[in-house]
Amino acid sequence: MRKLLSVGVAAMLVAPLACAREAGGDPQRPLRVQVSGEPEETKVYRTMVAAFEKDNQDIDIDLIEVPEKDEHLAKLTTAFAGEDPPEVFLVNFREYAQFVVRGAIEPYEGFLEANEVDLANYFPQPLEAFTFDGRLQCMPQNISSLVVYFNEKLFRQAGIPRPRAGWTWDQFADVARALTKGDVDGLGIEPSIIRLAPFIWSNGGDIVDDLEAPTRFTFDDPAAREAIEFIVSLVRDEGVVPTEEEVAAQDLETRFVTGKLGMFLSSRRDTPVLREVLGLEWDVAPLPVAEEPAGLLHSDAYCLSAGGDPDRLDAAARFIAFATGQQGQTITALGGRTVPSLKSVARSGAFLDPTQPPAHPEVFLQGIPFIRRTPVISTWPEIEDVAEEILTRAFYEDDYSVDRAIEELEAATTPLFEEAAGR
Amino acid sequence: MNRTGFLAWPFLAGVAALVAVPALAAATLAFTEFSGVQPPRFTGLDNFSRLVADNALWRSFGNTVIYIAIAVPLRLAAAVGAALLLNRHRAASTAARPLVYLPTVVPDVAYALLWLWLLNPLYGPLAAAFGFSGTLTDPWGARVSLAVMGAFQIGEAFIVALAVRRSIPRHVYEAAAVDGAGPWFTLSRLTLPLMAPVLALLALRDVILSLQVNFVPALLLTDGGPRYATTYVPLYVYRTAFRYFRLGYASTIALTMFVITALVVYVQYRLAKRWRLAA
Known part of the structure; x- marks a missing residue:
């Protein structure tokens, strides 16, 4: 009896593991594609998947x-x-x-030819960003940059014209000041590297000592420090940014969305949500410039999980080719979520749709x-x-x-740069 | 094996499958480098060396100790206080008892989201009524807020405290009354000492519970902030494992915290035992 019970318990322990492996290897099982985003963002992926099927x-x-x-x-x-x-x-670059x-990613480079993907048709920046160890690892779906989203109504009320390309930091600060009235703040910006980096680059500075093999942040460089001080002064001294x-x-x-903020910095990802807001008049403008224009790449790519069944990998690669091809990118562009990485779609009516806000998508x-x-x-x-902390x-x-x-940034992050160098 | 022992087998099998085996696996992973993607690589005591020098971990541990120091007395006082108040057989007490238990049955995520609204620095009712604007942006405001939030989920401790209070014979109070004991004397010299053994057990249980229950509020309300003030050990382990792909090291932290907790509980148990013997 005791032996029988032991066998039963052992079977109970092993059964779930066996089932998991069985399910993972089932050739008839649908391909799983995992994406993240607000419902407004992921809606376009549902449409695209339906078109693929x-x-x-x-x-x-x-x-x-x-x-x-x-x-x-965490789920991944x-x-x-x-x-x-x-x-x-x-996943983001x-x-x-x-x-x-x-070793979790199967490089997509090996599937380009079979799926007739011509990389020359794509913008080079995201392709370069998703190239690691000399191989294209994942296939980028978009190439957004950081822009200034602004509330047209608040601009009109303050008598401010829409910002033009090449507007200066001083003009940027003046506009933020002019918009700040009552419970309205002029500018929204998060305390993060990805928000500060374009300002540092625009001021002639850099964020790390070596982009390919970084060992430390270079925020102590005068140009970088000046850019950080400029943004911090807008928050602390000018009071044109919402408090903590x-x-x-x-x-x-x-x-x-509720009209309490005149401008905020973000990538294309906010567009689908803003389009859903009735009565909100908004548009986008380029980032202000100090010495030279600069923007930060925002790009996501479809990656293949390594180690799967070859037939399923081929099918998954076919899906990626579709999603990043003409038809797939047209669908996601129409949804407003992406700035297409495929040049032809980026320059098409699907992205430059004059009937949908923003009125000036060419800014991207x-x-x-x-x-x-x-x-x-x-x-x-x-x-x-x-x-960020x-x-x-x-x-x-x-x-x-x-x-x-x-x-403190240098002290806290240098060990992490070292860890990455050791891989 | 007797019949009672046989009936325990399904439960023991469940514990083995869902608790013991995963715990054993996690303990094994503590001695490896494991990202979740590649097979674990045995690294001996490397993770433990790293742990000693991990300032972020010890800051999380300090936060956890602060949480326990605030939350456990609060929860215990709330549970015992409610039990003493609602002990009598009156209609109001009978109606109020389920209300005390109610927050305990609310799902953690829903409860956290409710408090996210209550604690909203500008638009929440607490800010509107009392001007508490730093509840989520000030480190101590956030620490206290999360502990206070936990002080309402005391259902089980309340039931235990109520049962213990009810078990004290009525004649003991009648004798005290005859001797002229006032309410404070009765509470401090009679009720609480008689409840003390169970209160010590409740405190012990609450320390263990407090090491775990802060994960959801810290994740949903404060995301570990502000300034890491509410990054408790469970949240730190979660991030280490699932955001930074260090499942091996996260297991090392979990194992170490298990040992520390066991030691603390053992010391607490010994102290309580000595106290009971002295009493």
Whole structure:
């Protein structure tokens, strides 16, 4: 009896594991594609998947939508740990390196020819960003840059004309001041590396000592320090940016939507949400310029999970070719979520749709030649998280100087740069 | 094996499958470098060396200790206070008892979202009524807020405290009354000492509980901030494992915290035992 019970218990323990492996290897199982974003953003992926399934009756797609980026990454980690990852997942270029160095990604480069993908038709910046160890790892779907979203009604009421390309930092600060009245703040900007970087580059500075093999931040460089001080002064001295309490009470996007914010900096990802807001008059403008125009690359790509069944990998690669091809990118562009990485779609009516806000979508394209990127290293997400905490103090604490922030940033992040160098 | 032992098997099998085996696996992973993607690589005690020098971890541990120091007395006082207040057989007490238990059955995420609204620095009712604007943006405001939030989920401790209070014979109070004992004397010299053994057990249980229950509010309300003030050990482990792909190191932290918790509980148990013997 005791032996029988032991066998039963052992069977109970092993059965779930066996089932997991069985399910993962089932050739008839739909391909899983995991994406993250707000419902307004992921709506376009549903449309695109439906179009793919219509054209490819032999392939079923199970679209996994995850609202938050952190949850998206956590779900991927557990899926890889359980040896049952989705065949395809969408990830930002700032976060994919940690998957590559751990062997989680099957380089897409090996599938280009079979799927007749001609890289010459794509903007080079995201392709370069998703190239690691000399190979194209994932296939980028978009190439957004940071822009200034602005409330046209508030601009009109303050008698401010729409910002033109090449507007200066002084003009930028003047506009923020002019918009700040009552419960309206002129500018919304988060204390993060990805918001500060374009200002540092525009001022002739740099964020790291070596983009390909960074060992430290270079915020102690005068040009970088001046850019940080400029933004911090807008927050602390000018008072044109919402306070920490105001942002905790209502995030920047919500403040913008409710007419409490004149401008805020973001990539294309806010467009689908803003389009849904009735009565909101808004448009986009390029970032202000100090010495030279500069923008930050925002790009997501479809990656193939490594180690899967070859037939399923081929099918997944076909899906990626569709999603990043003419038809797939047209659908996502029409939804407003992406600035297409495929040049022909970016210059088509699907993206430059005059009937849909923003009225000047070409702003996203005009910034492409000046787009730069952050380093592609495995510890970058952690570096960004650490930097955000320190920059938050620099933004909102009067007795926390920029110098101290720069010192603490260096101390806190240098070990992480070293860890990435050791892979 | 007797019949009672046989009936325990399904439960024991469940515990083995869902608790013991994963815990054993996690303990094994503590000695490896494991990202979740590649197979674990044995690294001996490397993770433990790293842990000693990990300032962020010890800051999280400090935050956890602060949380326990605020939350456990609060929760215990609330549970015992409610039990003493609602002990009598009156209609109002009978109606109020389920209300005390109610927050405990609310799902953690819903409860956290409710408090996110209550604690909203500008638009929440607490800010409107009392002018508390730093509840989520000031480090100590956030620490206290999360502890206070937990002080309403005391259902089980309340039931236990109520049962213990009810078990004290009525004649003990009648004798005290005859001797002229006032309410404060009765509470401090009679009720609480008689409840003390169970209160010590409740405190012990609450310390263990407090090491775990802060994960959801810290994730949803404050995201570990402001200034890492509410980054408790469970949240730190979660981020280390699932955001930064260090499942091996996260297991090391979890194992170390398990040992530390066991030690703390053992010391607490010994102290309580000595106190009971002295009493």
